[in-house]
Amino acid sequence: MGVIERKEREKELRSESIIDAAERIFFNKGFEHATMNDVAEEAELSKGALYLYFHSKNELCMAILQRSLLILKGIFELLRDNNNLTGIEKFPKLAELFITFAKEHPNHYNSLLSYREHRENCPATGKIIMSTIEENKNINNIISDIIKMGQVDKTIKKDIDADKLSLALWGNFTGIMPSSILSEKVIPDFNPENIIEYHFELLLNAIKT
Amino acid sequence: MGVIERKEREKELRSESIIDAAERIFFNKGFEHATMNDVAEEAELSKGALYLYFHSKNELCMAILQRSLLILKGIFELLRDNNNLTGIEKFPKLAELFITFAKEHPNHYNSLLSYREHRENCPATGKIIMSTIEENKNINNIISDIIKMGQVDKTIKKDIDADKLSLALWGNFTGIMPSSILSEKVIPDFNPENIIEYHFELLLNAIKT
DNA sequence: ACAAAATATGACCATGGGTCACTTGGTGAC
DNA sequence: GTCACCAAGTGACCCATGGTCATATTTTGT
Numbered sequence: 001m002g003v004i005e006r007k008e009r010e011k012e013l014r015s016e017s018i019i020d021a022a023e024r025i026f027f028n029k030g031f032e033h034a035t036m037n038d039v040a041e042e043a044e045l046s047k048g049a050l051y052l053y054f055h056s057k058n059e060l061c062m063a064i065l066q067r068s069l070l071i072l073k074g075i076f077e078l079l080r081d082n083n084n085l086t087g088i089e090k091f092p093k094l095a096e097l098f099i100t101f102a103k104e105h106p107n108h109y110n111s112l113l114s115y116r117e118h119r120e121n122c123p124a125t126g127k128i129i130m131s132t133i134e135e136n137k138n139i140n141n142i143i144s145d146i147i148k149m150g151q152v153d154k155t156i157k158k159d160i161d162a163d164k165l166s167l168a169l170w171g172n173f174t175g176i177m178p179s180s181i182l183s184e185k186v187i188p189d190f191n192p193e194n195i196i197e198y199h200f201e202l203l204l205n206a207i208k209t
Numbered sequence: 210m211g212v213i214e215r216k217e218r219e220k221e222l223r224s225e226s227i228i229d230a231a232e233r234i235f236f237n238k239g240f241e242h243a244t245m246n247d248v249a250e251e252a253e254l255s256k257g258a259l260y261l262y263f264h265s266k267n268e269l270c271m272a273i274l275q276r277s278l279l280i281l282k283g284i285f286e287l288l289r290d291n292n293n294l295t296g297i298e299k300f301p302k303l304a305e306l307f308i309t310f311a312k313e314h315p316n317h318y319n320s321l322l323s324y325r326e327h328r329e330n331c332p333a334t335g336k337i338i339m340s341t342i343e344e345n346k347n348i349n350n351i352i353s354d355i356i357k358m359g360q361v362d363k364t365i366k367k368d369i370d371a372d373k374l375s376l377a378l379w380g381n382f383t384g385i386m387p388s389s390i391l392s393e394k395v396i397p398d399f400n401p402e403n404i405i406e407y408h409f410e411l412l413l414n415a416i417k418t
Numbered sequence: 419a420c421a422a423a424a425t426a427t428g429a430c431c432a433t434g435g436g437t438c439a440c441t442t443g444g445t446g447a448c
Numbered sequence: 449g450t451c452a453c454c455a456a457g458t459g460a461c462c463c464a465t466g467g468t469c470a471t472a473t474t475t476t477g478t
Contacts, residue, residue: 007424007475032330035465046427048468057466117326121241161407168381168408175380198370199377206415212445216455223456244434255458257437266435420478427472433465441458448450 015053018043019063027107031061031114058121062128065115068108069135072101076142080149087150088208094143095200098173099193113174140166147207160207172199224262227252228272236316240270240323267330271337274324277317278344281310285351289358296359297417303352304409307382308402322383349375356416369416381408 021043025034036057040047054060075097079090102109122129143166150156173196230252234243245266249256263269284306288299311318331338352375359365382405 030329036467037465047466048428049426051467052425113325116322120239160411164404164407165411167404168411171384171404171408172377172381173384175382175384195373195376195380198373199380202369202374202377202412202415206411220456245436246434256435257459258457260436261456421476422478423474423476425472425474427470429469429471431466431468433467435462435464437462438460439458440460442456444455445453447452 011053018045018050018053019060019067022060023064023067023107026061026064026111055123055126056121058118059126059128061111061114061118062122062132064108065111065118066128066132066135068105068112069132069139071105071108072098072112073135073139073142075101076139076146080142080146086153086155087146087148088155088204090146091150091156091204091207092197092200094146094169095196099196115174136170140170143169150207154209156207157209165203165207172196220262227254227259227262228269228276231269232273232276232316235270235273235320264332264335265330267327268335268337270320270323270327271331271341273317274320274327275337275341275344277314277321278341278348280314280317281307281321282344282348282351284310285348285355289351289355295362295364296355296357297364297413299355300359300365300413300416301406301409303355303378304405308405324383345379349379352378359416364418365416366418374412374416381405 018039022039025038025042028034029038036047036050039060040050043050050060054063076094079085079093079097082090085093119129119132140163144162147156147160147162147165151158151160151162227248231248234247234251237243238247245256245259248269249259252259259269263272285303288294288302288306291299294302328338328341349372353371356365356369356371356374360367360369360371
């Protein structure tokens with residue numbers, strides 16, 4: 001009897017539909033001003049039921065953050081698997097794709113940046129945190145793979161440490177400066193995209209063969 | 210009669226002592242778990258009085274953040290004014306000093322990283338936000354100046370855009386990756402400091418003459 | 419048909435940010 | 449010296465909201 005399996009599927013579905021509702025509410029009102037009652041209503045459930053699926057408001061946010069990571073992963077995977085580009089050609093595309101992601105999914109991008117805020121309020125060894133960290137590593141591995149492919153096709157210097165560089169880039173993607181992509185020009189005439197692209201240009205010169 | 214001046218001084222002093230108290234409380238309990246009552250008690254004032262000096266809990270946090278920026282500014286100024294080093298020699302010191310700052314002032318470092326969180330909840334045109342942005346620009350100018358000095362002493366390529374690079378570095382300093390300096394090793398064997406230093410090493414090769 | 423288990427409800431609680439009517443004490447005019 | 453005035457400070461109070469739990473409903477296996 002597949003009852004247990006079906007129930008599991010339904011539970012998963014319910015969980016997803018709660019996240020759907022939470023996204024609509026949080027993205028609309030902002031995390032701070034959205035209430036769990038709002039989410040419950042939007043999800044057509046009682047507040048109590050929310051807590052059967054997520055331990056806290058912060059954990060619900062982490063679930064959204066995880067979706068953001070998945071979107072980004074998909075984008076980077078596409079780049080990695082593109083066989084028409086050499087490694088070094090893919091490099092500046094990383095910045096380009098990230099900026100595109102930030103502009104096309106501003107809310108999800110925003111959720112990425114609030115990582116620290118929510119993470120602090122979730123149990124460090126909880127399932128959600130663990131799997132979020134895992135997802136994060138996956139993305140770093142994809143970036144790292146792209147660099148390594150460039151080393152194989154000889155367009156990127158062999159002595160570059162791909163793993164370290166991929167982490168540095170990730171830090172760069174999620175810094176305070178890029179976070180202003182959405183909100184402000186840091187300095188007149190300079191918009192944040194230019195800064196990120198310039199940064200990549202410099203690095204490109206440092207790593208190309 | 211210097212009464213008005215004296216009162217102004219006293220007001221400033223009171224304000225500073227509230228920030229002192231807030232630092233002790235926030236750094237101890239964490240922003241989330243600290244209450245305004247805690248701060249009031251620590252400052253030997255009533256809760257209502259706090260609101261005569263700061264409009265909200267978030268604004269109080271921004272005041273702390275501003276102090277963090279001032280500490281960092283002082284550190285970078287010292288480097289800028291050191292005449293025994295060439296521009297390019299100063300460059301990797303930027304990373305070194307930042308990491309030292311993060312380790313010696315972990316709480317202030319932490320406060321820097323919560324910029325977005327608190328900023329969102331303060332009026333965008335308020336005095337505190339404005340002066341925080343100003344302070345941030347000051348730091349970027351110092352970094353930029355260091356790079357420009359390297360161009361004058363011919364140790365850094367003339368065609369490097371110092372202003373853009375300084376912003377890129379700032380983004381790098383405050384990314385999610387470096388934020389893990391305090392909390393976790395992202396990947397076994399790699400600690401965040403290594404990543405930042407490696408990043409600087411690559412950039413150094415890209416900008417040196 | 420029925421008990422047990424899973425799922426869902428919403429009234430309720432505790433907490434804490436922020437307010438405001440009121441008190442206090444220094445100040446300066448007379 | 450007196451007194452009206454005002455800035456500075458107080459803390460009881462308001463109320464929004466995250467989270468809980470006793471209870472109700474639905475689904476299940478037998």
